Amino acid sequence: MSKRPVVIYGASGFSGRLVAEFLREYHLPFVAAGRSKTKIEDVMAHVPGIEAADYEVAETSSSVEDLVKLFAGAKVVCNTVGPFIYNGPAVIEAALQAGCHYVDIGGEQAWSREVAEKWSCRFAERGLLAAPGTAFMSAMSDAAARLCLESSAIDTLETVTMFKGNPTFGSTQTIFAVIQTDAHYLEQNQLKPWPRATRYDVAVPGYLPTQLALAWGGFPQPLWFKNHPQVANVRSMGGLLDRQIMENVAATEKLFEEQIRPLPKVEREKKLSEMANAVQGAMPPRENVHDHRTIDVVVGRGTTDFVQCVIFGTCCYRQTGLIQAFAAHNLVHASQRKVGFASAAEAFGHRELLRAVESHGLAKVRLTS
Numbered sequence: 405m406s407k408r409p410v411v412i413y414g415a416s417g418f419s420g421r422l423v424a425e426f427l428r429e430y431h432l433p434f435v436a437a438g439r440s441k442t443k444i445e446d447v448m449a450h451v452p453g454i455e456a457a458d459y460e461v462a463e464t465s466s467s468v469e470d471l472v473k474l475f476a477g478a479k480v481v482c483n484t485v486g487p488f489i490y491n492g493p494a495v496i497e498a499a500l501q502a503g504c505h506y507v508d509i510g511g512e513q514a515w516s517r518e519v520a521e522k523w524s525c526r527f528a529e530r531g532l533l534a535a536p537g538t539a540f541m542s543a544m545s546d547a548a549a550r551l552c553l554e555s556s557a558i559d560t561l562e563t564v565t566m567f568k569g570n571p572t573f574g575s576t577q578t579i580f581a582v583i584q585t586d587a588h589y590l591e592q593n594q595l596k597p598w599p600r601a602t603r604y605d606v607a608v609p610g611y612l613p614t615q616l617a618l619a620w621g622g623f624p625q626p627l628w629f630k631n632h633p634q635v636a637n638v639r640s641m642g643g644l645l646d647r648q649i650m651e652n653v654a655a656t657e658k659l660f661e662e663q664i665r666p667l668p669k670v671e672r673e674k675k676l677s678e679m680a681n682a683v684q685g686a687m688p689p690r691e692n693v694h695d696h697r698t699i700d701v702v703v704g705r706g707t708t709d710f711v712q713c714v715i716f717g718t719c720c721y722r723q724t725g726l727i728q729a730f731a732a733h734n735l736v737h738a739s740q741r742k743v744g745f746a747s748a749a750e751a752f753g754h755r756e757l758l759r760a761v762e763s764h765g766l767a768k769v770r771l772t773s
């Protein structure tokens with residue numbers, strides 16, 4: 405049973421170690437957990453400032469039973485083990501059984517849909533939060549959208565989230581895994597399927613050439629706004645600020661539809677994983693603020709009103725580590741505003757979330773109407 409309030413599951417990963425780094429900044433004691441004790445110990449030893457953190461390392465299998473034992477006594481589970489459509493169910497089920505709030509960094513719409521359908525009510529009954537997508541992609545644009553809604557008569561949101569950086573092994577696996585899922589946008593509060601394997605050229609402030617964005621599984625925003633009293637329409641897109649990489653992803657989506665979708669599930673997943681392995685099989689270096697960039701663009705339209713919020717930022721993985729630690733800090737020290745399935749901005753406040761990321765110098769918000 406844990407005597408520490410936060411468990412990072414997946415602590416040996418690129419994102420898990422950043423969650424640890426920011427939990428230390430928030431002075432939150434944590435358990436760094438995962439499938440290999442030796443690997444986690446090695447990774448933790450290299451986390452900047454770790455000597456001042458209160459933490460322990462725990463090895464576990466990924467069975468629900470063992471995860472419940474690990475999580476029992478903690479207050480919050482921070483899950484960084486993706487792709488979440490494959491690995492999420494056991495972890496969220498164990499968090500619920502152990503009586504913990506659950507936050508993860510999965511941006512997969514299909515995973516958010518599963519959480520909303522299968523776990524939201526059960527978490528709500530116990531006064532617990534289930535918040536997938538508590539990460540750069542898509543918590544920042546969700547918070548920006550809610551900022552737009554404060555002052556404008558808008559009912560339609562379009563969001564684009566892009567970054568320049570090196571996708572990690574786990575991210576690359578996830579980019580390929582979501583190709584097989586159904587992506588939806590929101591139209592008059594109904595989820596509608598995006599056309600498959602379709603490319604969108606988007607104008608992004610700060611860049612003269614247009615960028616190539618994809619529906620990329622759909623993003624969680626259409627689900628977060630599905631029952632919103634003001635918003636009826638949401639389309640979310642995203643990608644990397646690198647046209648060549650996005651051309652390759654778009655070509656893979658097309659190839660998938662033609663050759664891989666007809667395969668049985670197990671073979672399909674294996675094929676997608678092998679393709680991802682060929683793109684990124686190793687751990688990229690730590691992010692660099694001078695090299696890496698993020699941008700969120702949210703455009704809101706009403707019958708007679710318009711508003712735009714742009715967030716210029718850096719280091720999407722560090723933003724993710726910070727957002728997780730910010731969420732854990734709130735869940736340990738304060739009452740969240742929502743129970744069951746909700747976005748980080750709904751649970752902790754959109755202004756509060758944006759302020760946390762801005763005050764660490766990782767992003768800057770610009771609102772124009």
Ligand SMILES: NC(=O)c1ccc[n+]([C@@H]2O[C@H](COP(=O)([O-])OP(=O)(O)OC[C@H]3O[C@@H](n4cnc5c(N)ncnc54)[C@H](OP(=O)(O)O)[C@@H]3O)[C@@H](O)[C@H]2O)c1
Binds near residue numbers: 440486509542721
């Ligand atoms: N929404 C966002 O903005 C955002 C940002 C960052 C990451 N993500 C998502 O978060 C996920 C992780 O990304 P990452 O960058 O941290 O990847 P990563 O560096 O590859 O780390 C993955 C972690 O998951 C663990 N893991 C993988 N498969 C496992 C399994 N079957 N059982 C137990 N543990 C397993 C790994 O353990 P080992 O070390 O033992 O292999 C490692 O700790 C991806 O799905 C990615 O798309 C989303």
